[in-house]
Amino acid sequence: MANWKHKIDISGILHNEEEYPTIEEKGAELSKRIRGFVRFDSYPELEDIADEFEGVDEVEWFDNILDSLYDWGDTTLPPFDAWPRNKLCWINTF
Structure with missing residues (x-):
């Protein structure tokens, strides 16, 4: 397990079909x-991900954006020789 600098819980969005029944709403x-999670001047690539989610209307596109979010969160942080690894953001999906 890594040491995570940030944590964000999106499980209530991904698994809540009553409140967010469509890909557009999710x-x-x-x-x-x-x-609302973090300032974009610290993580400009996260703003691009937020923009993509805002306009999503296809399941495959949604999944690709979600993969980008996971990749962003899995960014290794210094010191790079530390164990366990230091990572940017734990993204809770369950």
Whole structure:
């Protein structure tokens, strides 16, 4: 297990079909959650991910954006020789 600098819980969005029944609604809420999570001047690539979620309308596109979010969170942070590894953000999906 890594040491995580940030943690964000998106499980309530991904697994809540009653409140977020469509990909568009899930994407809009994920965008909103990401925008309230951290300042973009620290993580400009996260703003791009939030923008993508805001306009998503296809399942495959949604999955690709989600993969980008996971990749962003899995960024290794210094010191790079530390164990366990230091990572940017734990993204809780369950």
